[in-house]
Amino acid sequence: MNKNTMTQSKLSRRAILRNGAILSTTFGLALGSTSGQVAAMNKAELIEAMASEAGLRNSEMEKVLDEFINATTKALRQGDSAVLVGFGAFSISKRSARTGRSPGSGNGPADNSLVAFDSCPEFAAALDLNPGKGDEASAKCRDADVVIDAEYIASQTDSKLSEADAKRALDAFINATTKALKKGDRLSLGGFGSFSISKRSARTGRNPQTGKEIQIAAKNVVKFKAGAELSKAVN
Numbered sequence: 001m002n003k004n005t006m007t008q009s010k011l012s013r014r015a016i017l018r019n020g021a022i023l024s025t026t027f028g029l030a031l032g033s034t035s036g037q038v039a040a041m042n043k044a045e046l047i048e049a050m051a052s053e054a055g056l057r058n059s060e061m062e063k064v065l066d067e068f069i070n071a072t073t074k075a076l077r078q079g080d081s082a083v084l085v086g087f088g089a090f091s092i093s094k095r096s097a098r099t100g101r102s103p104g105s106g107n108g109p110a111d112n113s114l115v116a117f118d119s120c121p122e123f124a125a126a127l128d129l130n131p132g133k134g135d136e137a138s139a140k141c142r143d144a145d146v147v148i149d150a151e152y153i154a155s156q157t158d159s160k161l162s163e164a165d166a167k168r169a170l171d172a173f174i175n176a177t178t179k180a181l182k183k184g185d186r187l188s189l190g191g192f193g194s195f196s197i198s199k200r201s202a203r204t205g206r207n208p209q210t211g212k213e214i215q216i217a218a219k220n221v222v223k224f225k226a227g228a229e230l231s232k233a234v235n
Contacts, residue, residue: 049172053172054169073229076233087170114231151163
C-alpha cells in the first residue's frame with residue numbers, strides 16, 4: 001500500500017468515526033426528547049402566548065400576571081382565600097404533621113404544600129376533568145375572601161389598562177393554561193408555583209358527615225405546587 005492509499009484510508013476511518021459520533025449524538029437527543037419527560041411552559045412563554053391570543057403587548061400581559069400573583073400571595077399571607085374568576089380558588093391547606101414518601105424516590109417526606117387549589121367549574125370543564133368535588137369547588141370559587149377579576153386587575157395596574165383589556169388578558173391566561181395542561185405540559189410560574197394534571201386512583205374514603213366508608217372514583221385534578229417564594233410568604 002503506497003503513502004497516498006494509506007492517507008486516504010486514515011481519512012475514511014476518521015470520516016466514519018465522525019459521522020458515527022454525530023449520528024449517536026442525534027439519536028441520543030431524539031431519545032431524550034421522547035423519553036416521557038413532562039415539558040414545562042415557563043412564565044416568559046406564558047406571557048408570549050397570552051399576548052398573542054389577546055392581541056396586547058407583552059409588557060401589559062406581564063403586569064396582569066404579576067398583579068394576579070401579588071394579589072393571591074397577599075391574600076394567602078393574611079390567611080384569606082383568593083379566587084381568579086373562571087380559573088380556581090387558592091386557600092391555606094390545614095395539614096397535620098405526618099410521615100410520607102417522596103413521589104420521586106419513595107423516601108423522605110411527601111409534598112406538604114400549605115396552599116390548596118380548587119379548579120372552578122368552568123376551568124374543570126374546559127380541561128375535561130372527571131367529576132370530583134364539584135359542589136365544594138363551586139363554593140370555594142363563589143365564597144372566596146378576595147375576588148380577582150377584570151375590574152380588580154384594571155384598578156390595580158398602573159398602565160391604565162381598561163377593564164375590557166384586563167378581561168382579554170385574564171381570558172388569555174386561562175386559555176393558554178388550559179392548552180398547556182391538556183397537552184400534558186406543566187405550567188411553571190417561578191417562585192409562585194406550578195400547575196399540572198394529577199391522576200388520582202380510585203380509593204376508599206369516608207363520608208365526613210356520617211363517617212361511613214364510601215368508594216371514591218378515579219379522577220384527574222389540577223395540582224398546584226407552591227413555589228419557594230409563595231411557601232415562604234405563607235409560612
